[in-house]
Amino acid sequence: MDEIRKGGILKAVKKSRGGIMVAHHKDTKDLPVVRMPAPEFVTLPMQQHIGAPCTPTVKVGDTVAVGQVIGDTDKFVSAPIHASVSGTVKSIGEVRLPSGMITQAVTIESDGEMRLFDGIEPPKVETKDDLIKAVRQSGLVGLGGAGFPSHVKLAFDESKGIDTLVINAAECEPYITVDYRECIDNSWDIFSSIYTLKDLLGFKKIIIAVEDNKPDAIKVLKDIADSKNDVNDSVKIMTLKSKYPQGAEKMMVLSATGRKVPPGKLPADVGCVVMNVTSASFISRYLKTGKPLVSRSLTVAGDAIANPQNVRVPIGTKIKEIIDFCGGYSNEPYKLIAGGPMMGMALVDDQGPILKSNNAILAFSDTKKIKKEVDCIRCGRCAKACPMSLIPTNIEKYTKIRDIEKLKNSGIMVCMECGSCSYSCPAGKALVQHMRLAKSVLREAEAKK
Amino acid sequence: MKNENRKLTVSASPHVRSNETVTGIMLDVIIALIPALVASVYVFGFRSLAVVATCVATCVLSEYICRKVMKRNNTITDLSAVVTGILLAFNLPVSIPLWMAVIGSVVAIVVVKQCFGGIGNNFVNPALVGRIVLMCSFPTAMSSWVMPYAWKSTTDMLTTATPLAEISTMFKAGDVSAQAFNANGALPSIGELMVGARQGCLGEVCAIALIIGFLYLIIRRVISPVIPLTYIGTVAVIMLIAGKGSVDFMLYEILSGGLLLGAIFMATDYTTSPINFKGKIVFAIGCGLITCLIRLFGSLPEGVSFSIVIMNILVPHIENLTFSKPFGTPKKQKEVKQ
Numbered sequence: 001m002d003e004i005r006k007g008g009i010l011k012a013v014k015k016s017r018g019g020i021m022v023a024h025h026k027d028t029k030d031l032p033v034v035r036m037p038a039p040e041f042v043t044l045p046m047q048q049h050i051g052a053p054c055t056p057t058v059k060v061g062d063t064v065a066v067g068q069v070i071g072d073t074d075k076f077v078s079a080p081i082h083a084s085v086s087g088t089v090k091s092i093g094e095v096r097l098p099s100g101m102i103t104q105a106v107t108i109e110s111d112g113e114m115r116l117f118d119g120i121e122p123p124k125v126e127t128k129d130d131l132i133k134a135v136r137q138s139g140l141v142g143l144g145g146a147g148f149p150s151h152v153k154l155a156f157d158e159s160k161g162i163d164t165l166v167i168n169a170a171e172c173e174p175y176i177t178v179d180y181r182e183c184i185d186n187s188w189d190i191f192s193s194i195y196t197l198k199d200l201l202g203f204k205k206i207i208i209a210v211e212d213n214k215p216d217a218i219k220v221l222k223d224i225a226d227s228k229n230d231v232n233d234s235v236k237i238m239t240l241k242s243k244y245p246q247g248a249e250k251m252m253v254l255s256a257t258g259r260k261v262p263p264g265k266l267p268a269d270v271g272c273v274v275m276n277v278t279s280a281s282f283i284s285r286y287l288k289t290g291k292p293l294v295s296r297s298l299t300v301a302g303d304a305i306a307n308p309q310n311v312r313v314p315i316g317t318k319i320k321e322i323i324d325f326c327g328g329y330s331n332e333p334y335k336l337i338a339g340g341p342m343m344g345m346a347l348v349d350d351q352g353p354i355l356k357s358n359n360a361i362l363a364f365s366d367t368k369k370i371k372k373e374v375d376c377i378r379c380g381r382c383a384k385a386c387p388m389s390l391i392p393t394n395i396e397k398y399t400k401i402r403d404i405e406k407l408k409n410s411g412i413m414v415c416m417e418c419g420s421c422s423y424s425c426p427a428g429k430a431l432v433q434h435m436r437l438a439k440s441v442l443r444e445a446e447a448k449k
Numbered sequence: 450m451k452n453e454n455r456k457l458t459v460s461a462s463p464h465v466r467s468n469e470t471v472t473g474i475m476l477d478v479i480i481a482l483i484p485a486l487v488a489s490v491y492v493f494g495f496r497s498l499a500v501v502a503t504c505v506a507t508c509v510l511s512e513y514i515c516r517k518v519m520k521r522n523n524t525i526t527d528l529s530a531v532v533t534g535i536l537l538a539f540n541l542p543v544s545i546p547l548w549m550a551v552i553g554s555v556v557a558i559v560v561v562k563q564c565f566g567g568i569g570n571n572f573v574n575p576a577l578v579g580r581i582v583l584m585c586s587f588p589t590a591m592s593s594w595v596m597p598y599a600w601k602s603t604t605d606m607l608t609t610a611t612p613l614a615e616i617s618t619m620f621k622a623g624d625v626s627a628q629a630f631n632a633n634g635a636l637p638s639i640g641e642l643m644v645g646a647r648q649g650c651l652g653e654v655c656a657i658a659l660i661i662g663f664l665y666l667i668i669r670r671v672i673s674p675v676i677p678l679t680y681i682g683t684v685a686v687i688m689l690i691a692g693k694g695s696v697d698f699m700l701y702e703i704l705s706g707g708l709l710l711g712a713i714f715m716a717t718d719y720t721t722s723p724i725n726f727k728g729k730i731v732f733a734i735g736c737g738l739i740t741c742l743i744r745l746f747g748s749l750p751e752g753v754s755f756s757i758v759i760m761n762i763l764v765p766h767i768e769n770l771t772f773s774k775p776f777g778t779p780k781k782q783k784e785v786k787q
Contacts (some may be wrong), residue, residue, distance in 0.1 A: 022465065108553040174465065250776065260777040335458045349457065364464070374471050374527060374571040380724035381469070388776040391724055411775025419463030426469040427569075433461040 009222055010207065010238040013258035016251045019243040020420045022174055022342070024213055025301070026135060029177040033185065033297045033310045036325050038085050038110050043353040045095050049141040050148045051077035057108050060158035062089045065117040067292050070106050079139045079149040079356075084314035086115040098338045098345040098352065105353070108316075124288040131227040138286040139293040139356070144168060144179070144247070144276035145339050147357030150283075151176045153199060153275065156268045163204040165197060166256045166267075169221075169277035170211045170240055173340025175301045176360045178273030179301030181310055182278045182297075183217035186285075190222050190277060191283035192194035194235060201273075206235045207256045208277070213242040223410040227375070244342060245418040249274050251387055263414040278359075293356060300326045304333040304363035315355055319361055320350040342419045343371040357365040358372055371428030386428055388414045392421040403446045412438045471568075474754040475528035477671045481662035482714065488655030492645045493543040494600025500651060503547045505534030507554035515563040529568045533557055536576035536714060539652025540707065540754065541583070544595050549587055553579035573761040574721050577754045584754075596649035603779050611648045612636055612705035614750040616698070620691070625698040639697075642704040653710040663713045675729040676736075680712040683737025691745055702744065711753035712736075721761040726766075727771035735760045735767075 046063045047053040054071035058064060064083040071081035087110040095105035123134040135151040156162050167190065171179040183190065194206050208225075210218050224239045240246050240255050250261045250272050259270040267274050282293065294315060301308035304326025313322055321330065321334075337344040338358050354361075381391040390411055398406040412435065421431040489497040512530040524530075526605050537557055541550060541700055557579030562571045584591045615635050619625055630636060637647045645655030653659075666672045693700030703709070716722060716736055716786050723732050736756045743752025760767075 020467070058768070064729045261774055262777040262779055265777075303666045318483065335460075335464060337464055341465045344462060344464065346459040346462075346464065347457065348459055361463075371466055371470060374524070375567060377471055377474075377529075377719050378717040378724060379474065383724045389773045390775055391773070392725070409772070411778070414777070417462070421465050422461075423465065424467050424469070426467075426471050426474055428466065430461050432463065436461070 004043060008273060009218065010236050012238065012240050012255040014254050015241070016243075016246070016254050016387055017181070017389065018385050018420060019245060020385050020423050022244045022423065024242070025174045026177050026180070026213070027278075028175075028301050028310055029180050029214075030350050031177075031309045033178075033181050033312050035078065036311050036313045036317070036322065038112060038114050038314060039317045040383055041090065041107055041109055041110075041318070041319050042084050042314055043095060043105050043107045043318070044081050044084065044316040045097060045103045045105040045353065045355065046071045046081060047097065047101065048081065048147060048315075048355045049079045050146065051075065051079070051152075053070070053103055054081050055079060056092050058092075058106060059088050060089050060092055063087070064089060064108060065115045066294055067117040067120045067290075068106075070102075070222070071207040076143065076155075077149060077152050079141050079151075082292045082294050083105075083117070083361050084316050085110040086113050087111040096348075097355070098347055112443045116291070119290075122288060123286075123341060124440075125196070125200070125287055127166050128200050130194070134287065136281060137292065138282070140236075140279060140282055141275070141293075141356050142276050143278040143282065143296060143357065143359065145173075145343065145357055145359050150275065150279055151270075152298070153273055154197070156273065158202075160268055160271065162201075162268060162271050162273060164257055164272045165194070165201075165203040165206045166252055166272055166274045167194065167206065167208040167277050167280050168247055168252050168274050169214075169217065169247075170209055170252065171214070171441045172242070172244045172247040173342055173344075173360075174244075175362055176340050178297045178299050178359050179219065179277050180217055182281055183214070184220055186281045187220050189281035189284040190221070193280045193282075194283065197280070198234065198353060199334050203273075204234065208235070209240050209252060209256050211242040211246055212239045215361060228335070244423075245387060245420065246385065248416055248418055263411060296354075296356060296358075297407050298322075298354065298358055299360040300362075301360065302333075302337075302362040302364045304329050304331045304365040306330040308341055315356055316353045319347070319354060322354065323350060323363065329365075330362075334363050335364045337362040342423070343417065353409075353439045371426075373428045373430070375428050376425075378427065379426060380429055381424040383428065385420035385424040387418065387420065388416065390415060392435060393429075394432045395438050396429070396431060397440055399434055399438040400442060403442060404442065407438055407442050407445075410438075415439065459554075471527045471529070474671055475532050477536065477666065477669050478532050478714070479528065481665045482532075482539070482652070482669070483708070484658035485539065485652045486535070488645045488658040489539070489543070489651045492597045492654055493595060493651065495537075496600070497543045497651050499547065500543060500545060500550055501535055501538040501540060503550045504538035504541075504554045505531050506533035507551045508537070508558050511555050512563065514610060515559055515622045516567070519563065521567070524568055527568060530558060532590075533562070533575050533579075536652075537579045538713075539710060540576060540580040540650050542591060542594055542649075543651055544589055544593055545583075549590060550581055552586075553583045556582045569720050571720055573758050574715050574718050577715055577758050577761075580754050581758065584679045596648060597646045597654070608648055610635070611750065612642070612701065613649075613744075616701050616705065617744065617750045620698070620745065625692045625695045627695065627697045630697045630701065636701070637705075639700055639704065642701070647705065649705070650707060650710075653707040656704050656709055659709040659713055663709075666713070672713075673729070675726060676722060676733045677712040678719050679730055679739075680716055680736050681708065681731035683734050684708060684740055687741040689738065692743070706744070706751050708740065711740075711757055715754075716757050716760075721764060723764055723768050723771065725768070725771055725773050726768045727773070731767050731771060732760050732764065735763065740761040
């Protein structure tokens with residue numbers, strides 16, 4: 001590793017192709033995270049992650065405390081759900097998630113005490129298996145938006161020769177600043193977590209990747225890295241060009257290590273584990289206190305929010321209450337988004353609860369930016385923007401005529417729906433929607449065979 | 450805000466879009482064409498403006514009527530018909546009877562564009578086909594050229610040869626050395642070619658104006674420079690070899706025909722050129738090759754329009770051959786696939 005200078009800041013190993021320059025709007029970056037008081041009710045859906053849903057382990061009328069498990073399953077790819085307030089279980093019913101999925105949910109009426117569960121104590125972690133078990137118990141899922149259970153990522157097959165841990169602090173989505181705040185406010189947690197993971201899982205190299213529009217975060221992290229007396233100099237800060245979708249897992253691996261994840265494979269197949277920076281710092285706090293994932297910070301922003309800011313809220317808080325805490329709506333919103341403006345989901349109403357994976361709530365009142373859809377002029381902007389080297393306009397046409405053979409060769413399955421094609425389309429086509437359709441058409445055709 | 454039953458828009462991500470629109474792109478192309486239009490008025494007088502106006506008006510009108518007849522939504526606001534009209538006019542001699550320009554415009558819009566589905570679906574460049582149809586139908590009118598600045602004098606000076614035809618004759622006679630170019634009094638100098646003081650089609654004469662338009666399109670990121678540069682580069686290399694190293698011959702070949710206009714504004718047409726980088730290179734080299742073959746060995750002095758149209762037809766095949774593999778596809782899979 002000659003290219004690594006002691007204490008220096010790394011440059012991206014390889015530039016990724018495609019991507020778009022989208023206005024950052026990181027207006028909330030200098031505002032500290034404000035803790036929101038406990039709400040009267042929280043609704044905790046049993047499916048807040050990718051994988052198997054949990055089943056409620058409490059009954060209506062039970063008294064619960066903060067951090068108590070209220071939903072779990074014996075499936076491995078899943079994460080338990082914990083009570084985020086203390087109080088009594090009011091009801092167990094069904095709730096519709098932003099994705100449209102209907103799942104069971106436990107509603108807890110808060111007693112306002114926020115009493116911690118008695119059984120909470122720091123887990124004993126000495127081996128890799130201990131760590132994976134502990135992370136699963138913490139209920140941690142990828143806090144960057146995807147919601148993939150973190151322990152599954154860490155439980156990699158050692159025969160694959162995994163040597164690099166990439167801490168993803170790119171935060172390439174506009175508006176969102178929670179990862180940035182995490183880097184500034186809890187930078188020591190990040191490092192303590194990194195060293196624990198390094199010792200227990202045997203990573204040789206750890207790269208904290210930050211986009212170059214966050215120089216303060218880079219400076220803070222670099223200072224800590226320099227102050228650590230690390231003989232092997234294994235932790236490195238890397239600046240990446242601010243470009244969407246820099247934070248996408250495959251782009252991240254390419255920029256940080258120069259390795260390309262083949263279609264249908266995971267970063268683990270090329271020897272990397274990518275973890276969101278907030279998830280990483282949560283691990284260290286969990287190992288110290290044993291308090292599971294019961295609250296998270298998120299950015300509330302957009303032109304329809306009176307006081308855009310970062311707030312820390314109990315999971316399951318009603319979105320409406322969070323928005324009211326931020327001064328309510330300043331304009332009549334026309335669009336409410338859970339997540340970033342590029343990949344977030346538009347919400348039907350503001351009555352739903354906050355999930356573990358929600359890193360932002362955005363409300364927009366500006367309707368002018370909607371383009372009228374016209375015919376494709378084959379300008380190629382979508383193909384140029386696609387980080388996966390696809391040609392979205394062609395895929396759209398193949399889908400329209402159900403040309404399965406061409407769809408198969410088009411590589412549509414590597415599409416991660418980052419939205420770069422739709423963003424750049426001058427004809428205003430909702431290309432991401434067509435890409436999703438293409439995938440399901442192909443899946444259907446393959447299932448028929 | 451007391452309205453609890455507010456209506457929210459639910460749509461697929463992404464929720465932000467770029468400011469670019471099809472109309473905006475077409476407007477950029479029109480702006481890029483203005484220097485050449487000004488130059489043509491300066492060289493050929495206000496009749497060139499009349500030709501352009503006729504073509505644009507006919508194109509827009511025929512698009513409007515066509516969409517009406519076909520019961521489709523109106524697309525004239527996207528300005529693509531205006532671009533087609535200007536480009537067609539730029540490919541006509543200034544002395545052309547206006548009714549011929551009308552025929553060319555109708556062919557371009559109705560036959561080539563709307564019959565195949567309108568904007569984005571035509572398989573060849575409408576303006577070029579309009580020009581080719583006129584060239585085959587009215588060869589005399591399409592090859593009588595007015596001397597530059599003739600509108601300022603009273604005498605009507607018509608000639609039948611463009612500088613390109615003159616060079617073609619010289620090439621066939623076998624002497625294209627620098628001395629031969631200096632000795633030929635019928636040829637304008639390189640400087641005159643740059644400012645447009647020569648016979649030729651409306652828009653193609655002033656090289657400087659076309660290059661300004663080219664730079665504008667590059668700066669505005671409307672086109673990528675790949676096709677124009679490769680196209681002109683291919684022609685330059687072949688002409689240098691054909692002229693046995695005569696730089697004058699090469700420069701005259703590049704500047705005295707419709708190559709710049711074709712390479713910058715016609716070959717880069719989105720709809721009829723490949724999307725990916727490799728495809729663009731193949732397409733442009735093909736255009737250059739065919740242009741040179743027609744110019745050097747054909748009976749016509751000019752081959753730009755035919756070369757671009759031929760390559761337009763080949764675009765789907767070029768795209769299939771230069772298909773870019775999805776991100777991370779291992780190289781070995783090549784043999785497995787086919």
